[in-house]
Amino acid sequence: MNEEQITERVAELGPWFHNMQLGGVQTAPQHFLGDYPAVKYRHFRTSLPADMTGLSVLDIGCNGGFYSLEMKRRGAARVLGIDTDERYLKQARFAAEVTGLDVQFDRLPVWDVAALGERFDLVIFMGVLYHLRHPLLALDLIHEHVSKDLLLFQSMQRGSRDVAELKENYDFNEPAPFDEAGYPKLHFIERRYSHDQTNWWVPNRACTEAMLRSAGFAIESQPEEEVYVCRWRPVAVPADGPHAVYPPSGVRSAPGPAR
C-alpha cells in the first residue's frame, strides 16, 4: 500500500482513539490527549519485559491495537486483542496488516473471557474498568480464567491520592473510616462524566489498589499514577461459604490451564 492508499483507508476507518504511525500516516494526530497512547506508554514501557520471546499476551479492550502491536514488537509468541467495538477491531486489523505484525483481533467482551479456554503470560487491562457497570466482576473473571502471571492495569482515578491503612475489621458503630480521604471509594456516575455515557465507576487510588488485591492481583509496581504492574496470586476461598457472588465456589490455588 502506498501512502495515499493508507491515508484513504485511515480516514475511512476513523475516528481513531489510538494515534499510530502507519506507513508514515498518523491515525489520530488531533487526539485530545496528545500523541496518545505513546505519551502514556513512555512512562511504563520499561516496567514490562523487554524481551517477550515465547510469551502469550491478551489485550482486553485493545481498541486500535497500539499495545498489542507493541507487545508483538517485543517478540511475544502469541498476541490476542479483544474488544466489543467492531470499528476499533477493524482499525487494529488494518494496523497489523500495514505493520506486518502477526496479531489476532477478535470481538469478545471481557465477560466472555472464559470462552477462550486459555491463560496468558501477560494480560493487558488498560482503560476499561471504569467503562464497566460491573468492574470487580471483570477483574474476578480475568483472574479466574485468563491470567497466568502478569497483569498490566490502568484506570482513570478521581478523588484523593491518599491510601489509608485499613484495619482488618470495623465496628458497625464506627462510621468515621468511610469519611477518611484515603478510604477506598468507587464513585458511581449515574449520568455522564466527560460527555461519555460509558463511564460508570471511577475509583480513587486506594480503591483501585484494594480492588486489584481483592481480585487476586499483587501490585508489584506503579510506574505511572494510573498504571499498575501486578502479579497473579491465589485467592483464598473461605471454606464456610462463597466469598463473592462470582465465582460462587471453587478452589483457586495455582495458575494453570483454564478449568
Ligand SMILES: C[S@@+](CC[C@H](N)C(=O)[O-])C[C@H]1O[C@@H](n2cnc3c(N)ncnc32)[C@H](O)[C@@H]1O
Ligand atoms: C478507553 S478505551 C482504552 C483502549 C486501550 N486499552 C488503551 O488503554 O488505550 C476502552 C476500550 O475498551 C473497550 N471496551 C468497553 N467495554 C468493553 C468490554 N465489556 N469488553 C471488552 N472491551 C470493552 C472499548 O470498546 C474501548 O476500545
